[in-house]
Each structure stands twice: as C-alpha cells, then as structure tokens.
Amino acid sequence: MSSVQHSPLSPLFCPFHRLHCLFDPYNELTIINISCYLPNVEGHHLYPLYWCNNKESGDESLCHACTFKGIGTTYYFCHECEVSFHKECVESPPLIKSIYHSKHPLQLVQDESAGIYCSHCESRSSYQDAKLYYYCFTCKFSLHPVCATTPSFLNFPKRHEHDLNFFPRKADLTCDVCGVVDSKPLIYVCLQCDFVVHKNCIYLPFVIRISRHDHRLSFAYSISRILSCGVCRQKVDENYGSYSCTKDCSYTVHSRCATREDVWDGKELEEEPEEDYENLNSFEVVGDGIIQHFSHSHHMKFEKKTTENLYDDDEKRCQACILPVYGGGVYRCMKSNCDFVLHEACANLPRTKQHIAHPNPFILQVSDTKNIFLCEYCQRCLYGFRYVCSKGDESISIDVRCAAISEPFVQQCHPHPLFLSNELGKSRPCSICENEKVQTLNCIECIFFLCFYCATLPYKVRYEHDEHFLTLSYKENESLNWCEICEEIMDSTIWLYTCHECGTVFHIPCLLGKCPPYVKPAQNLSFNGTKCNIVPNNRLTRLICYDCDGRCQDKLMLEFYDEDGRNLFCYRHWEVADLSA
Template identity: 50%
Template sequence: MNSIDYPPPSLVICPFRRILSRKFEMTEFSGSSFFIIDNSYHISDYDDAEDETHQLRLFLGCNNEEGEHYCSACGNNHKSGTTYYFCNKCKKYYHKECVESPPIFFSPCHPKNPLQLLYTNFDTTIYYDKECHACGLMINGLVYYFFTCDLWLDPVCARKREFSAINNPKRHEHMLHYFPRKASLTCDVCALDDSKYCFYSCLQCDFIVHRTCIYLPRVIQISCHIHRLSFTLSLPFQNLFCGVCRRKINENYGEYSCTKGCVYAVHSKCATRLDIWDGKELEDQPEMLYDNIKSFEEIDDGIIRHFSHAHHLMRLYENIERFFDGEQNCQACILPLDDGNVYRCMQCDFVFHEACANLPRFKYNMAHPHRLILRPIDKYFFCHVCYRYSCGFSYMCSEGCPSYSVDVRCASFSEVVDHPSHPHPLFLIYDQKTAQACSICGTESAYIQWLSCAKCDFSLCFRCATLPYKVKHEDDEHILTLCYEKNASGLYWCQVCEKTTNLKKGYYTCNECGVTFHIKCILGEDPYIKAGTITENCRQKVEVIPNNRLSRPICNKCQRRCRYKTVFKTSNGNMICSAREVYGLRVYVKNVGAINEFGDVVYFDLLMKRMKEKKESSWP
C-alpha cells in the first residue's frame, strides 16, 4: 500500500459522522427510498469539530492484498488511480470523491443542471436495481441524482473530467464524444437501446456506444464454453443463437465468439454477466497449460497412477462382471459398479469408473464463473448446484469462493446437456424469472438452477438430471433404466413398496421384465453418501452407518422405521433416516424462499433481513 507517510488528520468529515450528524429528509425516486444529503463535508462546519474519534487520513493508490478496496460510502470499487481516505475509528476506506462530495454538484457530464447528493435508505429499500449510468455498478450508498433526466451517478464518476471525450483505440479507432441527451439509440457493441446509460458517438462515422460498453474486455473466458472468447463487431456466421440466453444474435452488432473456430457466439451483455465471467481481461495473457491436465499418469498400457491414490497403481478392467457383484462403489461418484470399464487398484479395493478416472484436475462449469479444481473429500459435502449432500470427489472453486463445491456428476455437464430421458438438448437457465416445474420429480421452484429445453416445455432440476441412467437392484436380475413418459396412462406398481407408480414422473424399469420401481425405492434418500463417513455440523458429530440390521431403527425425526440403505447416527445416539432431516433441509419449496449456501431455505422475511444486514455492514 503506497501512502503518504503518517499524514495529519484531514479537514473533511468522516462519511459515517456526516450521515449520522442530523436527521435528513427522506424521499422516494423510481420506487426506492433515499435520504437527501444537504450538509457540508468540511469538519469545521460541525459543532463537534474537536471530536477526534473519527480522524481521516489520506492514502494514495491504496490496494489491499486482493488488489482492491471497496468504498464503504458508495459500496463500489474503482481501481483506476483512485485515492482513499481511511478512518481510524470506523476502520473503513472511503473514496476521496465520496468524502469530498458537496450536496449540490455540477458534473462535467451534466454541466447545465445540478445533481443532488442522496444516500440509500436501507430501512425501507431492500430490493432495488439502480445502477450508475456511467460505470454500470450497483448503487449501494452515496449517489448523485438528477430527477428530470433520471440520471444516477456515483460520486467517483460524477467528478470525472474525461466525460466530454474518450479515446479508446481498442474499442474504436476514432475519438468518442459524449452525447448529453437521453435518446432511443442502439449501441453498436451490445445491440441494446437502453438509455439509462450514457451514450458516446463518433463524429467521423456511424458508431454509437454506451459508456459502459467502451471498456468491455477484448478476450475473456466464460464458464459455459471450454475455449476463450474474443470480442468482434460483426460475426461471419448467420442465424446463430446466444450460448447463454439462447436468443438470436444480430451479426451486425458486437458479440463474443470462440477464439478456436467453434461456431459459438454470445451477446456482449450475456458474456460479461458476473455469474458466468470471472471479471478478468485475458488479452495478451497466455493460455493456462494446466486447464486440461489429466488426473493420472499413464505408467503402461492399461496401468495408471491416479493423483488421489498415488501410493498404488491401478489397472483397467473391461469386463467388470467377473470381479464385482454390484456392492462396490466408485470412489469419485459413489455410484455402484454395474457395467462399463473400471480402474481397480492392484493392491487394495480402491476403484474408479473409467470416466471418473479421466476427470480433469481443473475445469470450468457452466454454473460457476471461476475455475474449479478436483479434490477427494473424506467426509460428505454440500453440492451448490443440485443442493444435495454427497461423498466422493468434489470440484471446488480455486479463486475466492472457498466454500463453493460441486460434485462430479453436476460438474460433468457441459454447455449443452444431452439427457437420455429427453430427445432434445437441454440448456442451463440463467435468467429465471418464474418458477419452473421439474418434469421428472414435479418439484416447482424459482430459486434453484434448472436445465430446460428450447423446443418444448421440458425442464429438469439438477437433482433429477444427475440421477444414474442405469442401475441394478436385487429384485431384478437385469439392468434398470431411468424413464419418463409425459403421456403415459394405466396403473403400474413399484416392485419394492408395492404402491402405484406414476409414469408421468420419473421411474426405473426393466426393459425385459416390464416391471417398474420408484426412484427412491431404488436409490434411497441419500444415494451419494456412503456408509462409514463421519462429519460434524454446528451442533454434533454425525456418522453414516449401513441400515442392514435385522430390525430397522426408528428415526428420531419422523418417528418411522428407516427404510433406506444408510442411517445417520448422531453423537447423542439419535438415529435419523436422511441428511435432509439431520440438517433440517427443505430444499424444494414452491414460491416461498431462497436457498442459502448451506442448503437451508431462507424465507423472504429472513432473506430481506440478511440482505439489509449485509448492506448495513458496510457502515461501522
């Protein structure tokens, strides 16, 4: 951190003291409530000027270990040469522009009319979508506003002098000039006519661009495509659909396309979504050679040394029926070894499906913007895609999200999912605005991720999408397959529980015998948690034991005998039939709440309270 060495206390007041020094008039703009800030930022204008509990010191080019500081006054981060104040009482950083913000200001981008300084009222504003019209960042504190034009500018952007003209040869070869009036113009970069952002135009050619689009990156990596994407103002292909939103692409406007020659393109706004892009500009950056690194070293033909079992060698077996009776499970995905090729340790019982042994060490997943790394987990963990507890291997975020993990089944999905239960390809829904209903389990929710068909109304939750397509059961000697029949009729019975089977939902069947099974009767409640696993939650230690005694235990939660393959035994001796009951999970909820990182349903009143607390935490 470069700073002025022990500078004297400044003559400006801490924003926290400035906000709390008096009661401000509250007003409402565009559906959100704000305080009108009308007092000075000079410390000499306050009666308690001698109070030194909130002393501000100026720092130049301030950077923390992560290379950035978030201002606690406006809630945003501006990296380009911004100077910060630090308050010794609040222990917070503030932009110099946010601290020295007069209540009325004439901005270079709006010189004819004054802008009023406002502050977000967290008590009444929980959901709002106001963005700075210059940089596009969310408004989360101090902001300048002009009601006639509905213009919103954070204090940093409001004071910038380069508004009149911008020279960015990477975006356009000519000088771009600020267009001061709001008009319905179409941006040549994003193909949108959104007038809430400032427009710039070229005086030499027919080029119009949003200010936020001028600085879009040239080369990026998104989570839903394996190759890098580069920006282009026109596509050589026609009749392409965006790889994110699945809407048609106008090839005459700016888009991102694959650098390796794939017939793949994404709208510029879709490509720079924060849930699929990690925010990094990759132009002139070398390709990461370890992105496709194998998980094993090939010793000989059919013999490997896997990174998770490096002390022993493993051999490939192509006819597993000679060695396995269906009781052993793959160490990575925890599914039984029913058919296909496997790698088996030459000295112990460690075994993989061939596909699981070939899982890459590093990969991108369409549900997370950062690169994931494969790790073996010795206890069960929570998958943030299917909201289910699993054992085995997990893909964990390698950048800034230490608690994020995805099981290998969810991580194996690519940008286009060919599911055996449906004839059309499925895509991940990013902009889900209404509740979806899973075509297999019938669950309806607007708060979990879904795979959907672009040609019909078929949708899958990730829990059903990751169900094994082929399984074996002791009640049938043949391989059972997962089926779904939308227009099925007639009565069928499950061979295990002897209750009716609804063929319009998912079920397992034998193609030779014609019998049917409920999915839970085959797989159980927690099919991916193996017996012998021990973990701890916030209250107690939990051990997973096999449910193979002569008398099945009675669950202490539901007061019924545990009927699944595994039972959860707590440190106080309670027997619980499922992880859902252990942790009090209620994953599938219709129009009720959202799911947090622990898999718990957060109801709307609690959700709003937590959002409010998160915003207020930016203040001391």
C-alpha cells in the first residue's frame, strides 16, 4: 500500500471475521447481529484496521465486504487480511432506520446467493464472496451500506435545474425521462415543477449512438409527433423523454430501449467529435473498371457475368462469401494464374461496420481466410472474409452474410418486412427451422420469426439435375408430396426449395446437405488451431465418418491427420448449427 497513514489501533472488528463469526452455510441470508465495535470475540482473533487516505486508489479498488468497486480515497485496510473496505461497510451497525425505507428497520445481512440487489443503485454483487446488505425481510427491500447513508436528495442540473427529492411511497408515477410507470426503482420528484424521475434514469446520457441506426441520437423530453420506437416498434409517447436522430430523419427510440446493453455501447457522446463507422472504402479505383482491393495484392477488373455456364463455373467462388458466381457483376484478378474473384457487392463491403445486433462496430478481417471460424449469429463454422469485434470481454466473429442483415430486413418468402425487435433475453422459435433463438428477425404484422441461420439461406440455388433455379418457399400446394432426393413425404407445414418450372420440391437439408453452400473443398485450413482439409465426398463408395462410424451422405468432409493417420468427420460433427427437415 502506498501513501498509507498509520493511525492508532482501531477497536473496529474486521468485516471479514465479523461475517465469519455468524456464517451459516445452511442459510442464504445470515443475520449479522455482532457490533462492529467489539473489543474481543471469543474464539476469534481481533484484527486491527488502519484508516487510510490513499489518493492513488481511485475508484477501481474493491470493497471486500459488499464486493463492489468504487472504494474511493478514504477507507479502512486490514493488514492481516490484506484487503480494503468502505468506511460505511466497516462501521455498519446491525440495525438501522433509513429514509429510503421508513416503514421498517433494516437488518444487516450476509447474502451468499447473489439473489438480492440494492434498491438504490440497482446492482447485484458480482463475486461469490460474502455480500453485505441492509435488508427488510417484510418488504424484500435491500440497500448496500454505502447507499443506505447517501443523502435523500440529488442535484444534477443537466437533468433538472432544481434539487430532486426522494419520494418515499411506492406509487404508479410516470417517469418524465423514460415514460414508464414502474414502482420498482426509487423515485425522485421536484414538486415545484411536477417533475418525476426514476433513480436509474437521472443519469441517462444525452447524446448516444446505437446499433440500430446510422446517426447519433439526442435526448429530448418531448417530440412533435407520434412515432414508433426504432427498437421495440411500439408507440413512443410524445409527452415523455425519448431519443431522436440528430439528422432529422424521423427516427425515435424509447429511452429504455435506446440504453439497453445489447443496443447501446455505454458511451456518452455529447461533446465527442462525430465518427463515421463506414468511412473506409475497401478498394481504390486505378482505372476504368480496374481496382486495387485491400485484400488482394493484384489489380482486379470488373466483369459482367451472364446466366449461361453458371453451374459449370461453380468452382469459381467469391473469396469473401465462398458462394458461386451466379451472375451479375464480379471483380476478377487480372493475373492469368490467379483465381481470386469477388462479387461486386463483396468487393464493396465496408472496412468498418455497425451491426444491428451488437452495440460495438466490427472490422472486416481477411488476413486469416484459411481459418475456420464460428459465426456468432448463424452459428455456422465457415471460412472466408469475416467481421470481428474485439471490444468488450471477448472477440466476436460474424460472416459477411449475417453482417449484411439490416432493418428492415426483406425476406423474399415473406410479404412483410422483418425487424430485430426481441425483448432482451427472450427467445422465440424460428418459423423455418423451429429452433429457439434469442436473436430473431420478427414480423410486426403477423406471427413470423426468422433466425439468422435461416435468414442467410440462399433464396435461389442450383441442382445438378435441374436446369432451372430452385427458390426457397413455404409449402402451399398439397400435391407436392415427395422430396426429389430422399423420396420421403413432405410435411404440410414446411419450408422447402421448389422448381416452379418442373414442379419438384426438396427438403432444405436434402438439397444443401449438412454442409452449407458457403463452404467448398479447400486445403491447408486451420480448425481450432489444427490443420485440416475440406474434401469432396463424391466417390462411388462414400467416406466413413470417424465419429459416427458410418458412410456419410454429405457432399463435403473434414479431413485431419494425426499420429494414427487420416481422420474424416461429417459436417454435422463440426458445425454447431443443425437444420432439420
């Protein structure tokens, strides 16, 4: 410890041992009725606490009684335990009366389950140690010792010009900042202005940027007209606070929706310079139809593909999305011995991108296209270009198809636009694969949900025994009974691929296989740090899968080599997602 001022030995009992004196392993809540000023405790050694004034400590030090950071510069330190404590946690009496809960006294307790939270700061303890709270067993009301001693009024002129006083009664009052009637948070009022605000809404930011919109949003207490929220798609009350686009593009979001952890990155941008997430082009124009793409060392020339010879050219795939070049514009490497090719849309992918499902921006990564990665949203194991976000606790990768999904999302099989309007943490069944997913694209006009896996299924595909394109659709014609590949009866409520010219139908997995069309045979790949190959399974005798010990029907297999020799795996054993018929 630096800058520690040693004072005479304090008669205070170290909170660590004060808690352990009464610890009951059979109860989640242990009542603390030992005073913090005991000179001796039978059977327990009394550890002295030193009163410290350490300016270098700041707000990152952890109090080991309530297990929260923000210990400040003045606190107690136990040399025997080598831990620090809030002054309020050390000096906490067993029973108090608090203005925040005047009906009943609050009992000091130790919470072992992390099942209660502070009603003042609305935070739960984040560690599996002893958590110190003041608790009302009648009302299930709790406070941290620090929060229990805070003043009953708040002064924050940026939110309101007058002092805000704590309102002690539980009442159905509408918060002027978020527009929600919620008696769970503490409520503060200004009687002079008839202003009501939740404790957790007082310090909401004034200028933010969210994942669902390209421009910044600014907080306002009212709007001039009734609009729908850009996150939940519900009505926004024009008489209460919300966030609106600073570029006057009629985009508005509820205060609570805009500050959800999956929507907002937590940054206040009121005095920060503007930042454009998509300000970097992926290529430089060097001539008429000739570009220098940042992912490739050679010049690339634009070509207009026709619909002839498409299936014959299936091996020539886009390096970004690994899909065949089925027509439209492409950029092809000008060197005769280089087969590097990009769809026109893939060549124009932005270097930096904001995605609707994540609050932080993604960076386009092409340096490790030989690495198989797991897409966070569709849960496919893929390779090719990917977008990576390394901000926060972990790195997240998504493929270029999921990254291209924006709102409103147009699914050609569905008549209405789709929006990512899930409630936080709530899962829904996908209308195509029926798997429960937390993040789905939803129709606000009918009951239709689409997971990212099915949203990125190709709308048009080719089949080697059909000269026409097959399209993804919902089975409406009861006469279409047989899948052309497996020859099994088709369910009457199933999504499938159809040839409208020939009248044939196919199960999605039968046509695409367990291995999606975004993967092709490739050599010298890396999967979880192990070298591997993706090999075709098109011989007269099918290859045997190492895991299931059977001959695989998939078109592609994953090939590993170890000290025992060659190992082959079906795609379903190394991909996380599984689309059933």
